[in-house]
Amino acid sequence: MAAIPKTHRRVVLVRRPPGEPAETDFRVEEVPVPEPRHGEVLVKVLYLSLDPYQRGRMRDAASYAPAVGLNEVMTGGTVGEVVASHNPRFKAGDIVEDRLGWQEYAIGGGPNLRIVDATVAPISTANGVLGMPGMTAYFGLLDVGQPKPGETIIVSAASGAVGQVVGQIGKIMGCRVVGIAGGAKKCGFVTGELGFDACLDYKAETDLDAALRTACPHGIDVYFDNVGGEISDAVLRNINTFGRVALCGSISQYNAATPPMGPRLMGTFVGKRVTARGFIVTDFAERYAPARRQMGEWIRSGRLKYREDVVEGIDKAPRAFIGMLRGENFGKMLVKLA
Known part of the structure; x- marks a missing residue:
């Protein structure tokens, strides 16, 4: 030493x-x-x-x-x-x-x-992947998002530390997973390397609502939100009845002196009975050890890449x-x- x-x-x-x-x-x-x-x-x-x-x-x-x-x-x-x-x-x-x-x-x-x-x-x-971002993805998706096999999950900032793990866990759970990321290179990684079903390049899409409807023919059941802002507005306009939203972050607004006002979507949440829940990863600290063991097994078996x-x-x-x-x-x- x-x-x-x-x-x-x-x-x-x-x-x-x-x-x-x-x-x-x-x-x-x-x-x-x-x-x-x-x-x-x-x-x-x-x-x-x-x-x-x-x-x-x-x-x-x-x-x-x-x-x-x-x-x-x-x-x-x-x-x-x-x-x-x-x-x-x-x-x-x-x-x-x-x-x-x-x-x-x-x-x-x-x-x-x-x-x-x-x-x-x-x-x-x-x-x-085995630290705070991985635990955020694991508990945010499984506990807050509560995905069921066959459902459609949308993940924003899909190539980031949290998003890349969320999508892969979604695939392990038997869901259709669609990412949103910035740039063709990131989207190619998300679908090619991580195995998402589709990825939308928000920098290239002129009509994100239409792209979401095409990528999610059965609508959106779970939204894992890392970005907030206009991207989240588009996703939430297309969420299914009894959809769940895991509110993890809003990086699109972190540098804003006064965050812009988006559409007031809470009214649509009533009719669609949508559940939106914010969470902090330390809420689940007592359960980190078994979650890390599970994530470690997925890494060793090649099911979870990072x-x-x-x-x-x-x-x-x-x-x-x-x-x-x-x-x-x-x-x-x-x-x-x-």
């Missing part, structure tokens, strides 16, 4: 962006490596997760989780190696996962720090994060640190 350096780099938030974030909203700084105390471990971060929810943490607004303070380390999921331990649950060399933030070394040891089994899949997946988009170096994190919010990433966005 390499010697622990005296200093390390981290990314802190220096300004709350009113609209789209800029690289100047962040600062990369060099600070002393912290010392673990009793019950703590020092983690050398190997992979840092970039996720849409982090945009919300940059706002000083009431939410389900606290905002990042100015001049504080940006929040984010991490996978790393324990390099010093004062906690009997962990030893040096353990690979662990927790939300330790955008930094090269971090102190861990809280209740959410868990050991990653590196024999199941590459450790990067602990931030992706794609990661990896950049190297912590200084690349702000730029990659801004690009992800624009949809420039292709798969689960990660920063490799070591």
Whole structure:
């Protein structure tokens, strides 16, 4: 094991962006490596997760989780190696996962720090298909969407970290799955590699309603919504009676200073008896372990594939994060640190 350096780099938030974030909203700084105390471990971060929810943490607004303070380390999921331990649950060399933030070394040891089994899949997946995005897809589709064999599922942001998993689980459940993604390359991946039945390129479609009716001849039973905005308006206009909507995110509006007003569709929900439910993945935390076991089996058997988009170096994190919010990433966005 390499010697622990005296200093390390981290990314802190220096300004709350009113609209789209800029690289100047962040600062990369060099600070002393912290010392673990009793019950703590020092983690050398190997992979840092970039996720849409982090945009919300940059706002000083009431939410389900606290905002990042100015001049504080940006929040984010991490996978790393324990390099010093004062906690009997962990030893040096353990690979662990927790939300330790955008930094090269971090102190861990809280209740959410868990050991990653590196024999199941590459450790990067602990931030992706076997981590928070994978759990979001699993519980959001199965518990909130409640798909039944033969039904039609629509997934927006279908090539993203959550969407790619949602669609494949839908296929495992015996459903027709239609993705929505931006660009022919992403759509080709969604149908060719992931096995969705169809994928609509929202950047190329001039009439998304008509395209949805063609791709979903029996209507839409479950909508897994990652984007909000005009795409979701079109899907919801075509949802079936007793349809279910899993409200996961609205990335199309995260940078908007004032989100645009869409059609008021709640009236149609009454006649169609539609159920729409927002959820946060931590609602299901007590059931993560069996879900990870199931997902691990699907990966090993080849039924569940995943794609990661990896950049190297912590200084690349702000730029990659801004690009992800624009949809420039292709798969689960990660920063490799070591």
